[in-house]
Amino acid sequence: DAGVTQSPTHLIKTRGQQVTLRCSPKSGHDTVSWYQQALGQGPQFIFQYYEEEERQRGNFPDRFSGHQFPNYSSELNVNALLLGDSALYLCASSPGGYSNQPQHFGDGTRLSIL
Amino acid sequence: LAKTTQPISMDSYEGQEVNITCSHNNIATNDYITWYQQFPSQGPRFIIQGYKTKVTNEVASLFIPADRKSSTLSLPRVSLSDTAVYYCLGLAAGNKLTFGGGTRVLVKP
Numbered sequence: 001d002a003g004v005t006q007s008p009t010h011l012i013k014t015r016g017q018q019v020t021l022r023c024s025p026k027s028g029h030d031t032v033s034w035y036q037q038a039l040g041q042g043p044q045f046i047f048q049y050y051e052e053e054e055r056q057r058g059n060f061p062d063r064f065s066g067h068q069f070p071n072y073s074s075e076l077n078v079n080a081l082l083l084g085d086s087a088l089y090l091c092a093s094s095p096g097g098y099s100n101q102p103q104h105f106g107d108g109t110r111l112s113i114l
Numbered sequence: 115l116a117k118t119t120q121p122i123s124m125d126s127y128e129g130q131e132v133n134i135t136c137s138h139n140n141i142a143t144n145d146y147i148t149w150y151q152q153f154p155s156q157g158p159r160f161i162i163q164g165y166k167t168k169v170t171n172e173v174a175s176l177f178i179p180a181d182r183k184s185s186t187l188s189l190p191r192v193s194l195s196d197t198a199v200y201y202c203l204g205l206a207a208g209n210k211l212t213f214g215g216g217t218r219v220l221v222k223p
Contacts, residue, residue: 004157033210033211035211035213041215042201042213042214042215042216043158043211043213044213045210045211045212048210056210058210088155090157090158092157092211100146100163100205100206102148102160102163102205103160103211104160105150105157105158105159106157107155107156107157108155108156108157110155
């Protein structure tokens, strides 16, 4: 049973570019959340998708957008990249929409902005 | 979601029991207390979750007093591979996870 998978594992971009990160949730999970983790800090919530819609959003600018597909996989898009966007981007999935089931994380995409 | 407070770091030795206490004074009635473990360059891994009293699984125990204003994660007989950052969070149904800085546990030989 595959867990949460993310691609790519590493990515290097330059300022002003755009990036798309991908996530496949754990089998049986329909809710996907995205987090940004800067070096030495805890993950910060970006947004959550359920039933192909953004259900909740953290304190991130509109440059960060996402999408969820009918198979529950998800993409995170970041436009006009800044140096400060360098971080580990984590995807987490959980079952059942509004359940208390714990979120399961992938190992992230390491994004470096030059 | 509840704001949690936990020690920044803890040192221990192989074979010892490690107890990490987390304060969550304003935890909501419906919040569950959830703990994650994270190794460098990996995503957080779910350890244990509970609502009240005591929960035990194959890797840890979680003690939650009746007032639910704190919780203690207990790791029995730690090994070097338990060196990691441990996060305590409050989880409400369907809600986002709000991570703090976590507790850096260093297990020494």
